[in-house]
Amino acid sequence: MKGMSGQPIPAEILKLRRSIDNIDAALVHMLAERFRMTQRVGEIKAEDGLPPADPARDQQQIARLVAIATEAGLDPAFAEAFRAFVVAEVIRHHELIAADYAVGVRAEKPPPLDTFA
């Protein structure tokens, strides 16, 4: 196997890439599950008229994830940027759900999550 430069890709890189691919599959599956949970949070917030964002929760999450990242050997600044990246998408979803509620697109009581599968 050769890279763009025409040089063959070392066997150790190809082996590492197979492990990286496994980790990426796990990351995508866990992110899918995380968004299923935050989707439900967004529905409850819309029902109860709670704001999509929650700065107090943000601060708790940041402190916790920075501690976990430091312990795990991940750059805490990257962990924080990663959290912000994911939460920005979550807030976008929550705003869409709240907008749907505002115009009556969604039911007062949404069906359980499994129904959306």
Added chain:
Amino acid sequence: MKGMSGQPIPAEILKLRRSIDNIDAALVHMLAERFRMTQRVGEIKAEDGLPPADPARDQQQIARLVAIATEAGLDPAFAEAFRAFVVAEVIRHHELIAADYAVGVRAEKPPPLDTFA
């Protein structure tokens, strides 16, 4: 427990947040492991004079992750953005490693000149 708006946070949200926190801890640990692997990839690339980025690998990763995301119920556009976010950090690390090699911080012999391009 109350949110910023002064309204109490529904028990179901608090329960979901505990699961989200567990998923986040797993995500951070897997990202830490992923960067350990890409760090080693960066070292091999610098040793062998391979470029930090690999567009062919990028295309394979994107196609694979979009398929996995679709199957898992995650927005494929988000999966692609997530991959780009992580890979941008990986490339930054690879460039730092290559620069270290170039000035002899890590290796006895510097990599070939085309690594600087």
